[in-house]
Amino acid sequence: MNPTSGPGEEPAGAPRPVRRAVLRAVFTAAVLAGTGGALAPVLLQGQGPGGPGQERDAVGPERFSELYKGREIRGTATTVVPAGAQAHAGTSFAAPAADVSVDGRTLHVMRRADGSYLSTVTHYESFPTLLETARAAVDELGTAQLSAVSPHTI
Amino acid sequence: MHSRKNQRDLTRTEKKRLVDAILELKRSGRYDDFVTLHRQYYVTDGESRPRPAHMTPSFFPWHRQYLLEFEKALQSVDPRVSVPYWDWTRDNTAKSSLWAEDFLGGNGRPGDRQVMTGPFAYRRGGWRIRAEVTDDHFLRRNFGRPSAPVTLPGAAEVDRALGDPVYDTAPWNSVSATGFRNRIEGWGIRGGRGIANHNKVHRWIGGSMAGAASPDDPVFWLHHAFIDLLWSRWQKTHPRARYLPARALPADDPQRDRIFPLDRPMPPWDVAPSQLMDHTRLYRYV
Ligand SMILES: [Cu+2]
Numbered sequence: 001m002n003p004t005s006g007p008g009e010e011p012a013g014a015p016r017p018v019r020r021a022v023l024r025a026v027f028t029a030a031v032l033a034g035t036g037g038a039l040a041p042v043l044l045q046g047q048g049p050g051g052p053g054q055e056r057d058a059v060g061p062e063r064f065s066e067l068y069k070g071r072e073i074r075g076t077a078t079t080v081v082p083a084g085a086q087a088h089a090g091t092s093f094a095a096p097a098a099d100v101s102v103d104g105r106t107l108h109v110m111r112r113a114d115g116s117y118l119s120t121v122t123h124y125e126s127f128p129t130l131l132e133t134a135r136a137a138v139d140e141l142g143t144a145q146l147s148a149v150s151p152h153t154i
Numbered sequence: 155m156h157s158r159k160n161q162r163d164l165t166r167t168e169k170k171r172l173v174d175a176i177l178e179l180k181r182s183g184r185y186d187d188f189v190t191l192h193r194q195y196y197v198t199d200g201e202s203r204p205r206p207a208h209m210t211p212s213f214f215p216w217h218r219q220y221l222l223e224f225e226k227a228l229q230s231v232d233p234r235v236s237v238p239y240w241d242w243t244r245d246n247t248a249k250s251s252l253w254a255e256d257f258l259g260g261n262g263r264p265g266d267r268q269v270m271t272g273p274f275a276y277r278r279g280g281w282r283i284r285a286e287v288t289d290d291h292f293l294r295r296n297f298g299r300p301s302a303p304v305t306l307p308g309a310a311e312v313d314r315a316l317g318d319p320v321y322d323t324a325p326w327n328s329v330s331a332t333g334f335r336n337r338i339e340g341w342g343i344r345g346g347r348g349i350a351n352h353n354k355v356h357r358w359i360g361g362s363m364a365g366a367a368s369p370d371d372p373v374f375w376l377h378h379a380f381i382d383l384l385w386s387r388w389q390k391t392h393p394r395a396r397y398l399p400a401r402a403l404p405a406d407d408p409q410r411d412r413i414f415p416l417d418r419p420m421p422p423w424d425v426a427p428s429q430l431m432d433h434t435r436l437y438r439y440v
Contacts, residue, residue: 056316111200120366124356139301143265
């Protein structure tokens with residue numbers, strides 16, 4: 001199983017009014033563009049509740065809890081951010097927008113202007129969902145544990 | 155005035171001097187200050203704070219000054235040393251002499267990704283990184299990230315960026331779909347393209363280089379020297395093109411206070427991009 005989106009395989013889909021709309025747009029746009037294969041894992045997620053333990057009702061923020069490659073990953077988006085709108089209002093969504101953990105250790109995440117996420121582990125690529133961000137972190141970590149030290153205190 | 159060489163052309167002695175100078179900066183604590191600085195200025199475009207270093211037009215000049223400061227520190231240890239560059243379009247495998255025992259050491263081992271060879275292997279005693287990202291104090295590498303494989307960018311990818319006649323474009327961040335700057339910095343564009351060039355190289359090396367403390371891996375400097383050289387090549391290719399934005403953005407532009415137009419001094423050095431447009435009186439690439 002290889003559910004992470006690859007480096008460049010960020011799904012298609014333009015400015016996003018709200019997350020759920022985006023995921024739908026992603027699916028449509030990618031199908032139209034015929035970009036097929038590489039996007040498949042992301043698309044499957046985008047279509048619905050997705051993997052085990054992942055809950056995403058029609059209006060709620062992303063929330064998941066699963067065992068991925070033997071690691072317990074959990075995540076909750078604490079806010080649903082209409083990314084484009086926020087950016088234009090000049091509001092920061094750097095404030096805790098998400099709680100993500102790997103084996104109980106906090107995975108610090110940041111956001112890009114398009115609403116996608118990066119983490120302290122994968123700082124040079126971003127992912128449309130917290131779940132993919134957490135899985136990519138596990139892939140990169142191997143058997144390593146996240147630091148117990150908060151980067152904000154360093 | 156000094157020269158920055160292609161790392162593949164360094165003599166055994168030059169490699170040793172460079173490695174020794176890096177180890178000495180590490181020993182004195184100065185190296186870790188550079189790691190901290192890079193992290194401190196890593197502000198994403200999801201935030202409203204000023205971002206001088208990444209996802210921003212001043213990606214090139216900020217890193218040029220950052221490398222100059224590092225090079226100055228190296229030269230305070232050994233004046234004969236300069237930062238070489240790594241042309242990853244050419245030396246694009248794990249077998250490159252860059253990763254040999256006498257230079258940067260090789261890939262991390264399976265599992266914990268620990269680098270076991272070369273002067274920066276933890277067990278050699280000279281390279282203990284701070285546990286900022288993971289709990290470990292050893293350098294990590296994970297070439298090509300086999301779980302979601304990527305290859306190093308080729309010449310065609312670089313040429314696409316060099317061929318763009320415009321330095322940067324609105325909205326002056328990671329979603330700028332055209333412009334030399336983001337084609338090299340290499341953020342993926344939704345519906346457009348995947349990560350490229352600079353970002354892709356960070357990801358190919360993986361481990362420490364993929365994360366928030368990327369300068370923990372000394373290859374960081376060689377990678378960024380090549381990025382710096384590419385900027386210089388782009389300038390030569392488009393002699394009439396200029397750094398953008400040339401002036402402050404209009405007051406109603408949300409990016410106005412977040413980015414650094416030509417004459418706005420960048421922290422922490424208070425040096426404006428305009429002061430860094432021409433490196434030829436400081437160093438040259440050979
Ligand atoms: Cu970099």
